[in-house]
Amino acid sequence: MVRQMNHKRLHEEVQRQAKRHVDNLTKPLGSLGALEQIYVRLAGITGQLHPDIGQKAIVIMCGDHGIAEEGVSAYPQAVTGLMIHNFAKGKAAVNVLARQHGAEVRVIDVGSLLDEVPIPVVDRRVRKGTANFTVAPAMSLNEAEQAIQAGLDVVRQLKAEGTRLLAVGEMGIGNTTSGAALTAALTGLEVERLTGRGTGVSDESLSKKQQAIKQALATHRPDPSRPLEVLAQLGGLEIAGMVGCYLGAAQEGLPAVMDGLISTAAALVAVRLEPMVKDVLFASHLSVEPAHAVLLQELGLEPLIAAGMRLGEASGATLSLPLFDSAVGLAREMATFADLGLPEPNPSLGEIEQGEEQGANQP
Ligand SMILES: O=C(O)c1ccc[n+]([C@@H]2O[C@H](COP(=O)([O-])O)[C@@H](O)[C@H]2O)c1
Numbered sequence: 001m002v003r004q005m006n007h008k009r010l011h012e013e014v015q016r017q018a019k020r021h022v023d024n025l026t027k028p029l030g031s032l033g034a035l036e037q038i039y040v041r042l043a044g045i046t047g048q049l050h051p052d053i054g055q056k057a058i059v060i061m062c063g064d065h066g067i068a069e070e071g072v073s074a075y076p077q078a079v080t081g082l083m084i085h086n087f088a089k090g091k092a093a094v095n096v097l098a099r100q101h102g103a104e105v106r107v108i109d110v111g112s113l114l115d116e117v118p119i120p121v122v123d124r125r126v127r128k129g130t131a132n133f134t135v136a137p138a139m140s141l142n143e144a145e146q147a148i149q150a151g152l153d154v155v156r157q158l159k160a161e162g163t164r165l166l167a168v169g170e171m172g173i174g175n176t177t178s179g180a181a182l183t184a185a186l187t188g189l190e191v192e193r194l195t196g197r198g199t200g201v202s203d204e205s206l207s208k209k210q211q212a213i214k215q216a217l218a219t220h221r222p223d224p225s226r227p228l229e230v231l232a233q234l235g236g237l238e239i240a241g242m243v244g245c246y247l248g249a250a251q252e253g254l255p256a257v258m259d260g261l262i263s264t265a266a267a268l269v270a271v272r273l274e275p276m277v278k279d280v281l282f283a284s285h286l287s288v289e290p291a292h293a294v295l296l297q298e299l300g301l302e303p304l305i306a307a308g309m310r311l312g313e314a315s316g317a318t319l320s321l322p323l324f325d326s327a328v329g330l331a332r333e334m335a336t337f338a339d340l341g342l343p344e345p346n347p348s349l350g351e352i353e354q355g356e357e358q359g360a361n362q363p
């Protein structure tokens, strides 16, 4: 399924023009930092020198985890379903942030234990919760593919409805154990270095978490060159759903903003399945979870915000959305040096030479 997809290629000429444009804006070269890179990358993805990112959507993939029975979370498993109801009522943190920043929230249940899924949550349940992956694969390959398909479908639909910027997040009690296990399997790094306290577990539960991950790695012997298999062994249904979102974003040429540990672990699985996914990915914040920094480094992306957050549910990604508007707005509205009758700065020259040789753009 994953191999048959066509992914949009970057518009490299537009991206070069955007780089030249941002360098010609009335500011010292590079002084808008990450905002410059956001703008240039958005231009490359969309093929527009002034990218339209007006319509934004937040996808929250939800699912329950069999691993929760190992006592790895600070909260009971029922909180996954309760939060799905909370999202449906518009009362969760992400709903507030989405309203503040003008984005639509779409909640997809790919695997909760709920008897009934509340309106307007989309019911795409593949099964009710994963298996406890210390004893069995979390799900079958076929189930992982079905959950990926749910992500592909929602992104295709959102794009058709006019979405131009996507944020991807999740809800699932126990899923920081899954996120850390996937990171360990895909990077080969030590479990101790990658395991964090998730919702805020005690020292005792932290060590249960580490033991559970080690046991799962010993049981399944995940092969990092087979990412779909690794996902089925150690992942979650909502994680597979997010993998589908990123694959769908790459197919549609839609910029996709990742959230914290779990959302970024899904992105790494998607990139390992299809390297072109990397072209559409943006990092938002840096989660407190230790594996998150490792994943971002693996993807070669720098987070925009370090606010000490560890909530999930796409909250960090949603918080970063105004930075994307700022990046595009600055590029659209600022004057250029040409507007002031000055020569274009030359980014290949160092600061001093440029000032001396061109006598321009320096105070
Ligand atoms: O995004 C993160 O980095 C993050 C860090 C810690 C916790 N979470 C959220 O908390 C839940 C998982 O935590 P836990 O302790 O149950 O594994 C899940 O619903 C995530 O959305 C999310």
Ligand SMILES: Cc1cc2nc[nH]c2cc1C
Pocket: 075, 079, 083, 170, 171, 172, 199, 311, 312, 313
């Ligand atoms: C209350 C609560 C809200 C959440 N949102 C995302 N993960 C969460 C975990 C808990 C426990």
